[in-house]
Amino acid sequence: MTHHVSVKDVTADLLRQWEHDPYNLLQILIGVQQTFQHISTTAVDLIADKLSLPRASIEGVIGFYSFLHVQQRGLYDLLMSDNIVDQMSGSRELAGLLARRLDVKSGTTRADGAVSLGYTSCTGMGDQGPAALVNNRALTSLTPQRIEQIAELIEERVPLGEWPQELFAVSGNIQRRDLLLESDLLQGAAIDAVVSRGAEQILSELEESGLRGRGGAGFRTALKWRFCRDAAADERVVVCNADEGEPGTFKDRVLLQAYADRLFEGMALCAGVIGASRGFLYLRAEYFYLLEDLQQELQRRRDANLLGEDILGQAGFDFDIEIHLGAGAYICGEESALIESLEGKRGIPRIRPPFPVTEGYRGRPTVVNNVETLIAAAMIAVHGAEWFCSRGTDDSAGTKLLSISGDCARPGVYEYPYGVSIEAILRDCGARDVQAVQVAGPAGQCVPPSEFHRAIAFEDLSTGGSMMIFNQQRNLLNAVENFADFFVHESCGLCTPCRVGTTLLQKRLRKVVSGHATSEDLAMMRTIGSVVRESSHCGLGMTAANPILGSMEKFPGVYSEKLKSTGFEPAFDLDAALDEARKITGRDDAGAHIEGGGV
Ligand SMILES: Cc1cc2nc3c(=O)[nH]c(=O)nc-3n(C[C@H](O)[C@H](O)[C@H](O)COP(=O)(O)O)c2cc1C
Ligand code: SF4
Numbered sequence: 001m002t003h004h005v006s007v008k009d010v011t012a013d014l015l016r017q018w019e020h021d022p023y024n025l026l027q028i029l030i031g032v033q034q035t036f037q038h039i040s041t042t043a044v045d046l047i048a049d050k051l052s053l054p055r056a057s058i059e060g061v062i063g064f065y066s067f068l069h070v071q072q073r074g075l076y077d078l079l080m081s082d083n084i085v086d087q088m089s090g091s092r093e094l095a096g097l098l099a100r101r102l103d104v105k106s107g108t109t110r111a112d113g114a115v116s117l118g119y120t121s122c123t124g125m126g127d128q129g130p131a132a133l134v135n136n137r138a139l140t141s142l143t144p145q146r147i148e149q150i151a152e153l154i155e156e157r158v159p160l161g162e163w164p165q166e167l168f169a170v171s172g173n174i175q176r177r178d179l180l181l182e183s184d185l186l187q188g189a190a191i192d193a194v195v196s197r198g199a200e201q202i203l204s205e206l207e208e209s210g211l212r213g214r215g216g217a218g219f220r221t222a223l224k225w226r227f228c229r230d231a232a233a234d235e236r237v238v239v240c241n242a243d244e245g246e247p248g249t250f251k252d253r254v255l256l257q258a259y260a261d262r263l264f265e266g267m268a269l270c271a272g273v274i275g276a277s278r279g280f281l282y283l284r285a286e287y288f289y290l291l292e293d294l295q296q297e298l299q300r301r302r303d304a305n306l307l308g309e310d311i312l313g314q315a316g317f318d319f320d321i322e323i324h325l326g327a328g329a330y331i332c333g334e335e336s337a338l339i340e341s342l343e344g345k346r347g348i349p350r351i352r353p354p355f356p357v358t359e360g361y362r363g364r365p366t367v368v369n370n371v372e373t374l375i376a377a378a379m380i381a382v383h384g385a386e387w388f389c390s391r392g393t394d395d396s397a398g399t400k401l402l403s404i405s406g407d408c409a410r411p412g413v414y415e416y417p418y419g420v421s422i423e424a425i426l427r428d429c430g431a432r433d434v435q436a437v438q439v440a441g442p443a444g445q446c447v448p449p450s451e452f453h454r455a456i457a458f459e460d461l462s463t464g465g466s467m468m469i470f471n472q473q474r475n476l477l478n479a480v481e482n483f484a485d486f487f488v489h490e491s492c493g494l495c496t497p498c499r500v501g502t503t504l505l506q507k508r509l510r511k512v513v514s515g516h517a518t519s520e521d522l523a524m525m526r527t528i529g530s531v532v533r534e535s536s537h538c539g540l541g542m543t544a545a546n547p548i549l550g551s552m553e554k555f556p557g558v559y560s561e562k563l564k565s566t567g568f569e570p571a572f573d574l575d576a577a578l579d580e581a582r583k584i585t586g587r588d589d590a591g592a593h594i595e596g597g598g599v
Pocket of ligand 1: 212213214215216217218241242243244245246330331332333334335336368369370371373374538539540
């Protein structure tokens, strides 16, 4: 919001800070965006010139990320979180109130340039919503009173730094601790373990522990680290995936806020094992509020010789960590897209193989792990495999952090041993009268009450950690529609089945919701869904049809009660299409309708 500084000076400073390195382009653009609420032609020209990049490629990067803009945004750029759980707690109504109060339409900037209003995908505050972002700073627990207060602050042009701090308060909200969160970890103990016991010892401990990735795919961590260690290279890289973009999940936020020390310990451990000298924490833009504390934590660790050169006095053990910010793209959580983004480019998933473990960041062998995985690895290095295996099932050792939100008395982060049933979780978080639980976000499964005996585990309900609860009063189709919209918005557009298929599914679903669909539409959704699932390039497309296909299978009644007819009817509903004409002419008599609707 600083407008008395010049674009030229700020851009020059950012270019210097990021070492005039084209691989840092995205970070430079984010810096410009944060200072001026847009990236002007002047800034693009300067960057193009200094980094010797074509303007078009810079514009391509800006165009890819939701939080970067070439058009000036309002001095206060407000984005309401559009997660279904935020909606259930009234975000749409609050956005309406804000729009009226500030006289600005959603999706626009007010003529005087003071404020812009819009929506964004889940901001990772599902346990304390409705939430929003103002110039990338998280606003939580919004109420009509708070909206009034915010509107006043904006009208009076109060700088964000002077807004009451309680508006930005993010509670840790850990509701249940188990092995990982309850046990101690002395600073430096995991690094000491690799220095004193050697990489092979740590790898076999990790192998024995059975640790699998906590970010969703469940790949064996020891195997990933070994592949990377075995890849011939001068430099290797450790990346922590803190993109946490899956709607309904926020457990990494809590870990980054309360357990950053353990995370950095885990990254340094990984570096010691695989022989990496560079580390990155890829932090989603929505968690910008954590950046300063994380930087301080890194500095404390450098001061304690737990980062930097000759770590813990071990000659040649050099490793440091940089933090890179994302800019509002869910696809950047996919590991190869994340690496592209770390390299300053658009976050488009790479063709694999080669996999990141052999060719990742700038072609170097790279380990990408979730926040929770790296913390678990650090704990295992110190407490041992047996300690870890004291919880969980045969195929799913240890515990899992779940982000629980929606219709329950106590939303928050819960750590459970793998194998815990949905039933037990619902009891603990005070959920009653439950109609469905969405496990693993929009890409996951919608579980009906008849299956609440099922377990959270890789061999049953596998999840990165999101769990959204819907009670009997909720219209499940609203959730399915929200998820379908999410995938349309977040598809990176590289491949046709995903780009086109997600839009086709969204359109058919809207037809169902509006009561104009027939059983033909359901059949068509099944066909399109299976094409999208089978022929998409990456995990986003492969799972984008899940909310529709899954809910059609598990909750057929939700669809059948909305159908216009279960027999054959053509896809095009002429009567519905004439709605607009009726509105314009002000007619709604029998003569303005077509009997039967379809043609
Ligand atoms: C569309 C998409 C989004 C993803 N988002 C995340 C994410 O936000 N965080 C994460 O840790 N993994 C995410 N993943 C999984 C990563 O690709 C990768 O498997 C993971 O970071 C590996 O770490 P892990 O083995 O510790 O789980 C995503 C995958 C896909 C396909
Ligand atoms: S499946 Fe979708 S998100 Fe993945 S690469 Fe293709 S278009 Fe992009």
